[in-house]
Amino acid sequence: MSNSSPEGPRRASDRLLQLAVALFGIGIVAVVAIFVTPIVSDAKPGLVLYCLAMLAPVGFLLGLVFALWSGRRAR
Template sequence: MTNTPPPAGGPRRPSDRLLQIAVALFGIGILAVVAIFVTPIVSDSSPGLWLYGLAMLAPVGFLLGLVFALWSGRRAR
């Protein structure tokens, strides 16, 4: 018997969901940071407080990505 990988369309592990959440949170946070810098250029107003709140999702997503990397990289015994 040969060791063949499972099919690509197979069931996802729960840790794959963690990576998707981490990437989504990080992406939303980075877009909010970009919007914070673009808002004063486009308009004469300052960015809203909600943009600063969304910008705090970038480090949360980064930390979740680190947790995913450490969790999925551990060796099975």
């Protein structure tokens, strides 16, 4: 019994949702860090934070793709 869930193995769409949530979460944390950095210290936010902040819309778009894909498959 390698799989304990009754639904069977995880589908690729479940991984797409997990990826979308992870990317969106990382992006939101980076946006918050961009605003908190000048408050906590006198330094400007680094380029890495701005690059990570771009993951929020990517995660959002992947979430939309997942929603449209799973809704079409349910019919």
